Amino acid sequence: MDLSPEQQDLPGQRGPHHHEMRERIVRAAEARFRHFGYGKTTVSEIAADLGVSSAYIYKFFGSKIAICEAVCASLLGRIDEALWAEARSPRTAAERLRRTYRLLLEHSLAMFFNDRRLHDMVITGLDQRWASISRHVEVMEEVARFLVQEGRASGEFERKSPLDEVAKAVASTFSPFCHPVLLEHGIDDDPGAKAEAVATIVLRGLSA
Template structure:
């Protein structure tokens, strides 16, 4: 790790500590710089704005998430079990992180509103693992053949968005969310086993 990477890591850690304590809105670049023992001007050599720091924090969080998703997608479990594990892990991982540090929710809300492309990029990455699960299910005969696994993955994401970012869209407890998630997954998996017909109008 070079000096520049070390400094970026130091800034991210300082930003996380301050944001978790005071919140995103009440944290300034000058304060983060002070926590790192550097000038306010110097911090802009590494991050152009506070929202860029927030995005870097979220990317670090997502890296851990994607590693877990990849392991689930590559496991030897039947495709329906992997699909269930995929969304249960996303729900639990995100919910627990926000419960531990409630101020992180503010960062997620800011990124949702100001960096929609970042959110879309993350969803596209997650679809890669979802498509692998669907394709493995088709190959094993667990899921009925489908013409466009990519589109089906996108629609599954849309149906389960509430559970991927739980505190952004719901005030339910984690246990109630898990109950709802498993109910919706029961319906989706039943549909995947019997076949999904996509109309032209749906894909537009």
């Protein structure tokens, strides 16, 4: 259900799947990308940081963009983990869902303000429909479904409407708080308050 990011199979991967070098490459690449951006780092530089030749990198990744996807997967994977951790915490489902909105917003804002270059990479990935990003939106849907189920099981939420439909709708309401492009636009208008307000309405809509 929630693999660790490095275990996913992403397009453009190559060679042994579980290999220490693969992880080291991703970490080195992330550092460079964070600092200089995707365009301004060459794979030779990443290789040099690890003390190997660039040819060796290509034993693990089929292209530079594949490295970028892996970095992206790792980044989003960390958010996914935080999301699941919260979703499984010992609180009411309603409280967990409300916190999901907060958590999502918090992580998205953090990326926007602290690592603008990585944020821009994610935007690139978005309109090129990278698998790592689709995976992340799937996880958000799964978390939404899980929380709705939990709330139904505990009697907090109504049980009549089709689970899947409700889960998708809830996940849709996440987008203003997790989508990089929307975020950039609504950044000035107290997104925190908006997230709370949306959470409040949605929770009311779900309640038994």
